[in-house]
Amino acid sequence: MDKHTPITITLAQRDEAVTITRWVYDTLHNAVLLGQIPPGRALTIRELAGLLEVSPMPVREALRQLSAEGALEIQGNRRVMVPRMTAMKFNELVEARITLESHAAERALPYIDKDCLQRLTAIDAEIDEAEANSDPENVTRLNQAFHRTIYTAHPHQVTQPLIESLWLQLGPFMRLSAESLDEYYQIDRHQEALAAIEKHDPLALQMAIAADIRDGCAFAKIPSKLQQLLN
Amino acid sequence: MDKHTPITITLAQRDEAVTITRWVYDTLHNAVLLGQIPPGRALTIRELAGLLEVSPMPVREALRQLSAEGALEIQGNRRVMVPRMTAMKFNELVEARITLESHAAERALPYIDKDCLQRLTAIDAEIDEAEANSDPENVTRLNQAFHRTIYTAHPHQVTQPLIESLWLQLGPFMRLSAESLDEYYQIDRHQEALAAIEKHDPLALQMAIAADIRDGCAFAKIPSKLQQLLN
DNA sequence: GGATTTAAAATGTGATCACAATTTTGTGAT
């Protein structure tokens, strides 16, 4: 899988009045999150430039940014790829998510007002709809929006970029989660979170967030899924 | 302070067989960490290129990487600077450090062997020496090395890049800490940490790390220092 | 004098090019 594996990337919407570099970044960011680029697959500047029909320069910049964010990895001698996963690393990423996101949720709780709560409820409804339609990509996207809305309620938030980095590192492997979610009864952790917010109960909110993250990554406990993770 | 404030950057050691981009990155990374670039000061590619006597290209790449790491901030319309600090943000950064580094320390503890412990003791001795010599820059550097040595003992570490990002964001303001450290009696938190490691006591280690971070940032509680922070 | 407009200088973005280092391919021997 070092080369020649064809990759298909869904192009981000080309907003006018935005730099090409930014557009390339958004496109690749999404591709990584959706697992459209196989881990270990060598990425070259010129190949991506051709694929996206832009000059190599914006690709170069986007690749460096994504590498700094942990979405990509620069091999020993300047070759870039989506990092390969290991069982240990996956576990560490999940534990880091729980710690960091519990912290972010607790800090943000005092700032979640009625309006914010209403937006959260709306997102949760959309998630239910996407789940009913078996639309895993939107479930993932909306789930992230749910969490992001909570954390960024804090006006002096500093952990969101770190959390996004963890999401990026887990992203390529979460499609395995989406495939097996419905196979298991899942308690609605978002409802628990919303209830905790209404009661202004920091501990209950942390517990709900932690449980939600654990549920979302539970697929890694299934041997067959774990194997796919590492392939 | 938008422009024309002259800045002096100590150049990193120019290791042969390393890319220019990497050297520029190291140089600017250090400059930010040591507070050599005033927050809010506009940085231009060409100015830095002239200062470091390289072409604009490597500077461009380094700036983008540093921005992705939170060391620099890209203003509304493409102007880059060291982010300005606020009291609230400073507090959030410190709390994030405590949460994340406590977590990292606890995770790493089982992997800290005799050899690692010995290295930690050696670093601690160096810190005492640097403190005796009133060498704040080395105190800062060695203190980071102490923490990094603990966290990276874990072979599947994933939080170190996130921690480094927080260090970078606090870096420009830690010189204010170094100036006022000796004014207050300080309990040696590193000794507490070493003791906790020897006893394999996770909670005690977390407490020592948290206290160490708090002590190091306590200067922000002094009104006059806080004012300097925000200038 | 101080605010507003206008001209000049500087800047980021993106494209193209040269080159050394790396990777891949092609060739021949075992």
Next chain:
DNA sequence: ATCACAAAATTGTGATCACATTTTAAATCC
């Protein structure tokens, strides 16, 4: 077939250039 090795193609790095946008300055007006 498998491996070793040399030739060819590809790649990342870094430099330079053009241009639209922004910033800075000078000039004008109240």
